[in-house]
Amino acid sequence: INGEGEGLLLFKGGTVCDDGFSANSAHAICKTMGYSAASHYRHGLIYGSFQSRKRIGLDDVVCSNYHWASCRSTPNHNCGHHKDILLTCYGTGFKLINSRGSFVTGQREGLLTYQHGTVCDDYFNYNSAHAICRVMGYSSAARWRHGYIY
Secondary structure (H helix, E strand, O other): OOOOOOEEEEEEEEEEEEEOOHHHHHHHHHOOOOOOOOEEEEEEOOOOOHHHHOEEEEEEEEEEEOOHHHEEEOOOOOOOOHHEEEEEOOOEEEEEOOOOOOOOOOOOOOOOEEEEEEEOOOOOOOOHHHHHHHHHHOOOOOOOOOOOOO
């Protein structure tokens, strides 16, 4: 899922079945992936053989609130791929800002923030940078650096 597009929900390479899935489940998963919340979810087999060749990796995703820690699930399933979750999330929580505090768009460098705070560089690496850039709708990170620049 990039931006606000709908995507097939995968967990460890497998699809996620809709049994027990609710708005709480959708919000908890979107928040865990770095988005603000879920805007929509549904089930279906729309990606053809790409989807049907995958194993079903998670079922009975039941969440009591919008946080992943409140969720329970099982890797055992009783589903077909027609019940795979398709999820739409919005708002990344991640933002790039310039030295004036304005949002940066396009291929530009900026200070990485998350939910109005800065992001520490402890254990941060190119894998982190690429993952965050993809969540923000970019294809990858061109580069990253740390320090007191802004």
